[in-house]
Amino acid sequence: MVQQEHPAEGARRAAAYAGVMCIHKFQVNAMNNNYFSTASVFTDTANFRSILENLPSDIESICQFTQNLLIHAYWFERYGCDFDEATQFKEMQLRYISDIFERAESKGEKDLTSPRKAQNRIVSICRDFSLMLCSILRAKGIPARLRCGFATYLRSNHFEDHWICEFWSERKSKWVMADAQLDSLHRDTLKIDFDPCDFPQDKFILAGKAWEICRSDKENPELFGINGFSGLAFIKGNVIRDLFALTKIELLAWDTGWGILQEYITPIADENELSLMDELAVHSSLSDVPAANEAIESCKQITLPDDWGWFKSPSIKDLYSKHREYT
Template sequence: MNLVPFRSPVALSDAGIWALQFAALPRDIAGLAKGLQGLLIHEHMPNLYGITLSDRQRSEPHVRSAWEILERIAVQDARPLTQPRAPGERFAGCCRHYALLLVAILRSKGVAARARCGFGAYFTKGRFVDHWVTEYFDAAQGRWVLVDAQIDARQRALFGIDFDTLDVPREKFLVAGDAWRLCRDGGADPQAFGVLDMAGLWFIASNVIRDVAALNNREMLPWDVWGGMALVDSEIDPDFIDRLARLTHEPDGHLEELRAVYEDPRIAVPSTVFNAVLRRPEAVSPSGLSA
């Protein structure tokens, strides 16, 4: 198994000079997840922590790179990352920000890690919600482990989660390609996969593209749109998404093919993407596009 592509911070997971602070962080997954929970707050859950997001925080979910996330954390509070911030002082992001920072930290410590885009089955009963987690290689067990660093004690209680979120069962989080295969085989209703009022095969297909990009070290925002992403089912190339789903199911067996398919303009992240939340094109920072 070739773990080299996932051992070093690159592009969006490269924290730059801010990575110097990672040395003081714990090496264990539980400690790292708890540390991130003291630095970040989910943009859609401020009420859970008794706060209202500030103007600064409301702009933060659109930050793409690890180095800029950490820079903003430092500007707001210059204390070491080992010191938790009060909820009202944390960086406001989404699931993808937790996943990206954990990838950045683990890679800085020489642990193979990657962000995975897919759907969580543990937020709303009967639905698979658009979600990102971190996957890291546990050398002692010889396997990849899914970690949801976002879930703290309050969220565990809110969502009634009864499993270990530091080792998420594969049936609780479906990488996007597995969700696509499940729906294509008639094992699930595509309308159960999405977020808010957006769901369906088109949504799943777009997340398959995002997952392929993430496996090529381009961990984009969940609402970044580019290339072959469709807004309706009729615009999907199902055979193409079938191929991507097969590759992402066992990425370690298809690394060269994943690298090759990333050259396809339907997959490759361009210099400018469309931010579907802010409804505008945005330039992706040079660090986000570097090899």
């Protein structure tokens, strides 16, 4: 079963695919960070821009603002609260940052900057924490982008499926990784010993790098995944999601239904697909934005169909229903 498309979704879909894709090549080939300092259709803060522009610009403050609005779907008990399944599915399915802010306004304090109880936060996953941080930074004109890969700090002896935000540091003249999900409770529970707003690159393995590591037999691909899902087929999905993120198409973590990503776990078909993934993984591993853009536009195995709509992708509810044994 797939979601029904809301009329507003159709307009956004057209902008996200037709309108945005046609200008990607020009923007990316400019080879400057201005590309990532402007909003995508998914990170457009819309009516909330003026509020967000007035927030402090330091990463720690923006992360604290984000943590006040969102609660991770797997951490309810630690915060001492719970949400019914319908609320979980509805809020986890929010794709656009403007919808997340609108939902936040409807719960608890209307003022987004006021402290709120955990029960009044939006049920989210790592992608949403990173999306909010990225959206606010772009609203302030600071280059930022989502990255999909695997964290080394969420579970011991495991590479956990995860999303983080990279932002461009003018002071350091490089991309810096930040994890907006790591509030004080996360840091204490997980015994985090690094700065979540500027952490070492070995703490987060880009999806393309994870593919390369496993293909060279340096790590076991079964150690990469989440909730019982793992292996090269899982890593493949994250490589594709990371390439989309590099072109400012910030997918939901369970978006599937096209090309070689027909299902959440789509087995690798043959040696030709392995070779293709070897090539695509390099673009992710090197953060090669022009190459990622070219692949998303022209590689038929991963490019979105001309008639694609996000409503064609299964929802998180569909995913949970199909894979109850894992979730």
